[in-house]
Amino acid sequence: xxxxxxxxxxxxxxxxxxxxxxxxxxxxxxxxxxxxxxxxxxxxxxxxxxxxxxxxxxxxxxxxxxxxxxxxxxxxxxxxxxxxxxxxxxxxxxxxxxxxxxxxxxxxxxxxxxxxxxxxxxxxxxxxxxxxxxxxxxxxxxxxxxxxxxxxxxxxxxxxxxxxxxxxxxxxxxxxxxxxxxxxxxxxxxxxxxxxxxxxxxxxxxxxxxxxxxxxxxxxxxxxxxxxxxxxxxxxxxxxxx
Amino acid sequence: xxxxxxxxxxxxxxxxxxxxxxxxxxxxxxxxxxxxxxxxxxxxxxxxxxxxxxxxxxxxxxxxxxxxxxxxxxxxxxxxxxxxxxxxxxxxxxxxxxxxxxxxxxxxxxxxxxxxxxxxxxxxxxxxxxxxxxxxxxxxxxxxxxxxxxxxxxxxxxxxxxxxxxxxxxxxxxxxxxxxxxxxxxxxxxxxxxxxxxxxxxxxxxxxxxxxxxxxxxxxxxxxxxxxxxxxxxxxxxxxxx
Numbered sequence: 001x002x003x004x005x006x007x008x009x010x011x012x013x014x015x016x017x018x019x020x021x022x023x024x025x026x027x028x029x030x031x032x033x034x035x036x037x038x039x040x041x042x043x044x045x046x047x048x049x050x051x052x053x054x055x056x057x058x059x060x061x062x063x064x065x066x067x068x069x070x071x072x073x074x075x076x077x078x079x080x081x082x083x084x085x086x087x088x089x090x091x092x093x094x095x096x097x098x099x100x101x102x103x104x105x106x107x108x109x110x111x112x113x114x115x116x117x118x119x120x121x122x123x124x125x126x127x128x129x130x131x132x133x134x135x136x137x138x139x140x141x142x143x144x145x146x147x148x149x150x151x152x153x154x155x156x157x158x159x160x161x162x163x164x165x166x167x168x169x170x171x172x173x174x175x176x177x178x179x180x181x182x183x184x185x186x187x188x189x190x191x192x193x194x195x196x197x198x199x200x201x202x203x204x205x206x207x208x209x210x211x212x213x214x215x216x217x218x219x220x221x222x223x224x225x226x227x228x229x230x231x232x233x234x235x236x237x238x239x240x241x242x
Numbered sequence: 243x244x245x246x247x248x249x250x251x252x253x254x255x256x257x258x259x260x261x262x263x264x265x266x267x268x269x270x271x272x273x274x275x276x277x278x279x280x281x282x283x284x285x286x287x288x289x290x291x292x293x294x295x296x297x298x299x300x301x302x303x304x305x306x307x308x309x310x311x312x313x314x315x316x317x318x319x320x321x322x323x324x325x326x327x328x329x330x331x332x333x334x335x336x337x338x339x340x341x342x343x344x345x346x347x348x349x350x351x352x353x354x355x356x357x358x359x360x361x362x363x364x365x366x367x368x369x370x371x372x373x374x375x376x377x378x379x380x381x382x383x384x385x386x387x388x389x390x391x392x393x394x395x396x397x398x399x400x401x402x403x404x405x406x407x408x409x410x411x412x413x414x415x416x417x418x419x420x421x422x423x424x425x426x427x428x429x430x431x432x433x434x435x436x437x438x439x440x441x442x443x444x445x446x447x448x449x450x451x452x453x454x455x456x457x458x459x460x461x462x463x464x465x466x467x468x469x470x471x472x473x474x475x476x477x478x479x480x481x482x483x484x
Binding site: 152153164172173201214 | 389392394395399401402405406407408409410411412413415434435436439440443448449450452454456471472473475
């Protein structure tokens with residue numbers, strides 16, 4: 001059973017104020033890079049794993065998907081997601097991705113944004129997603145980058161020139177990482193980049209593209225705070241094919 | 243034209259004393275992981291790009307390869323490699339990988355150890371290797387890990403608990419890195435992990451395995467100095483298929 005931190009009142013209150021929750025996809029600087037990995041959505045049955053408020057589920061439907069199923073552990077998130085649409089071809093349900101079992105070949109596209117680093121058993125999940133997809137389907141997802149997650153104390157430091165620098169240690173020591181983010185003791189699972197990619201290959205997926213999100217010059221001009229993302233990647237975006 | 247640092251007298255003198263040069267493959271802790279990525283060598287025509295003293299070229303021949311061609315920029319390395327074998331099915335030649343052009347479909351396995359981070363135009367090189375291989379051939383190589391290479395000042399620091407920690411900055415800023423290693427101003431080229439993987443996919447290779455080398459418990463017992471490699475990866479090992 002996953003930690004249901006999104007239904008913790010402090011966490012939910014803080015999380016709901018994040019730009020990407022208030023402004024939806026426009027508040028997520030990695031969205032253009034992620035979206036560019038999508039296949040043509042026309043007629044596709046899509047599943048959005050860790051859908052949150054359902055921003056991506058709705059976008060996928062508006063961009064041609066035949067149906068969208070959004071799944072999230074949090075009752076709070078799913079309630080809000082349901083309030084935000086009246087589209088009968090979008091369904092939302094609560095479920096724990098650690099034990100979720102989707103029906104075989106029920107989907108033509110699987111998507112997940114910043115969710116899988118909360119999952120302990122990534123191998124099981126990826127095999128289940130492989131079974132749930134039809135042949136030739138795409139599977140696109142983002143996670144926190146392992147460079148961002150690895151260290152015991154993950155926070156900015158300075159190098160000898162005063163340059164913003166990110167510490168890496170414990171990189172090969174995979175498993176639980178506890179951080180304080182809107183609430184104390186949020187549990188995440190660190191996996192090396194190779195571990196994530198090899199799990200996909202073992203499950204039968206072909207790696208199509210690996211993006212370590214960095215803002216464009218235009219994005220930095222619009223939002224100077226993004227410039228620090230050039231120093232170390234916070235998000236890893238992966239596109240694969242069944 | 244690549245910087246020919248290996249023919250610089252100070253560099254060559256220092257480099258020749260590295261355990262992996264004195265002891266060959268037994269002095270390279272990543273060798274077991276790399277070797278485990280190899281296909282059955284029986285009857286294969288192999289090319290070893292950046293062969294150095296030819297340790298891997300000879301191993302591949304001894305393990306079933308029909309022929310081995312070792313290529314290196316350094317006259318010093320190639321001379322020494324030639325002295326170390328009398329096998330007529332092993333050939334060594336000097337060439338710059340930035341401009342090398344191998345004949346089409348002349349090889350059934352391509353290998354490279356810790357060389358491609360010296361190469362500026364990785365895209366050109368990978369496309370050339372793809373053309374030089376027969377269909378279904380494997381291409382296995384190691385490079386310095388981008389986590390190890392990215393920072394302006396890449397050296398151990400300590401975190402607030404005194405834990406060995408590696409600094410990362412400039413990760414998204416790809417290109418030249420100059421370091422002092424046996425000689426001043428050794429030029430290497432930093433590429434993000436995604437950039438390396440995407441170049442392979444674009445050239446037509448399928449990613450089979452990505453290993454960020456970390457020593458086993460047994461290796462650490464034999465050589466305690468290896469333990470720090472758990473904190474951050476120094477080497478990236480990639481196996482792909484044409």
